[in-house]
Amino acid sequence: MSVAHRGDEAAPSGSGTGREAGDLLDLALGYLYSAALHSAARFGVADHLVDGPRTAGELAGSTGAHEPHLYRLLRFLATKGVFREDETGRFHLTPLAQALRTDVPGSIRDTVMVYSEAPFWESAGRLHEAVRTGTTAFETQYGTSFYDHVATDRDFGAAFNASMAAASEALSNDIAEALDFSQAKSVVDVGGGRGGLLRSVLRRNPHLTGVLFDLENVVAGHVLDTPDLAGRWQAQAGDFFVSVPSGADVYVLKHVLASWTDEQCVSILRTCRAAMPAHARLLVANPMIPAGNEPHFGKTVDMLMMTVLNGRNRTRAEYGELLRQAGFEIVRFLDPSPHASVAEAAVAR
Numbered sequence: 001m002s003v004a005h006r007g008d009e010a011a012p013s014g015s016g017t018g019r020e021a022g023d024l025l026d027l028a029l030g031y032l033y034s035a036a037l038h039s040a041a042r043f044g045v046a047d048h049l050v051d052g053p054r055t056a057g058e059l060a061g062s063t064g065a066h067e068p069h070l071y072r073l074l075r076f077l078a079t080k081g082v083f084r085e086d087e088t089g090r091f092h093l094t095p096l097a098q099a100l101r102t103d104v105p106g107s108i109r110d111t112v113m114v115y116s117e118a119p120f121w122e123s124a125g126r127l128h129e130a131v132r133t134g135t136t137a138f139e140t141q142y143g144t145s146f147y148d149h150v151a152t153d154r155d156f157g158a159a160f161n162a163s164m165a166a167a168s169e170a171l172s173n174d175i176a177e178a179l180d181f182s183q184a185k186s187v188v189d190v191g192g193g194r195g196g197l198l199r200s201v202l203r204r205n206p207h208l209t210g211v212l213f214d215l216e217n218v219v220a221g222h223v224l225d226t227p228d229l230a231g232r233w234q235a236q237a238g239d240f241f242v243s244v245p246s247g248a249d250v251y252v253l254k255h256v257l258a259s260w261t262d263e264q265c266v267s268i269l270r271t272c273r274a275a276m277p278a279h280a281r282l283l284v285a286n287p288m289i290p291a292g293n294e295p296h297f298g299k300t301v302d303m304l305m306m307t308v309l310n311g312r313n314r315t316r317a318e319y320g321e322l323l324r325q326a327g328f329e330i331v332r333f334l335d336p337s338p339h340a341s342v343a344e345a346a347v348a349r
Contacts, residue, residue, distance in 0.1 A: 055089050164255075177200075255340075
């Protein structure tokens with residue numbers, strides 16, 4: 001008996017299994033898409049297509065790649081909308097491939113490259129151990145924490161920090177545009193990396209001053225020293241588990257809490273609370289996982305957290321509980337970007 005598959009009901013054995021098996025195998029071989037993207041980024045294919053479509057032979061000549069292999073790689077990526085092959089055998093840039101260019105705002109070419117480096121690949125290969133033991137795959141593989149590795153491996157650390165700054169630029173602009181800083185005079189970007197968010201906020205709010213706060217090796221590469229921001233910022237090194245700069249009107253934690261355990265998150269939040277005046281506001285920006293089975297960027301990043309860090313992505317309710325434990329109360333949630341929500345919190349009365 002054959003019964004049609006409806007919604008999430010299980011189809012009887014033998015019903016349409018050929019197609020489902022093919023789809024499942026495609027998922028199982030998903031790492032090949034990662035490898036192909038890494039290769040396309042390494043050869044700068046997108047940059048070589050800016051002036052118009054080209055054949056694999058033309059691209060091979062300008063990139064130093066092997067023509068037949070390059071053709072097969074581009075044909076493969078085209079199945080996912082990364083590049084498009086026309087009837088003449090020429091490959092075109094697509095909207096999806098634009099972000100692989102190095103000369104466009106919001107480029108994630110460096111991020112694609114970094115996510116294909118050994119610390120991520122090898123950790124993903126140990127995901128089953130993380131699920132079995134509740135530990136972090138990266139630490140099992142490397143014997144140290146991910147951020148300690150970033151701090152001590154100079155080349156990987158520089159590439160990782162630069163890629164994170166580039167990848168977060170669009171989100172930083174979205175947050176700075178969506179949030180109202182009109183009643184504030186000062187802001188502290190806690191764990192703010194190289195300062196992309198603080199730069200965006202200060203540029204849109206010329207009455208503000210700001211402090212970028214992160215580890216010394218991170219703030220050393222800050223991007224705040226521009227003529228239009230002269231005299232309005234400080235870059236301060238420190239440990240947010242110990243203390244953060246005090247007395248500001250707004251404190252921001254963007255893509256920080258997802259990297260840590262619940263206990264560590266509460267510790268970071270309490271450190272912020274201790275530094276905040278009674279009137280100050282805390283802004284927590286992270287992907288927040290919705291209910292249901294639909295794809296969501298936060299669910300993907302949550303798998304990344306499981307492999308390389310001790311943190312996790314959370315729901316709004318879970319972030320609310322962490323804030324409550326640290327002595328905050330939620331003022332509101334905002335959705336400035338498809339990739340992140342913002343919880344605005346005040347010191348609990």
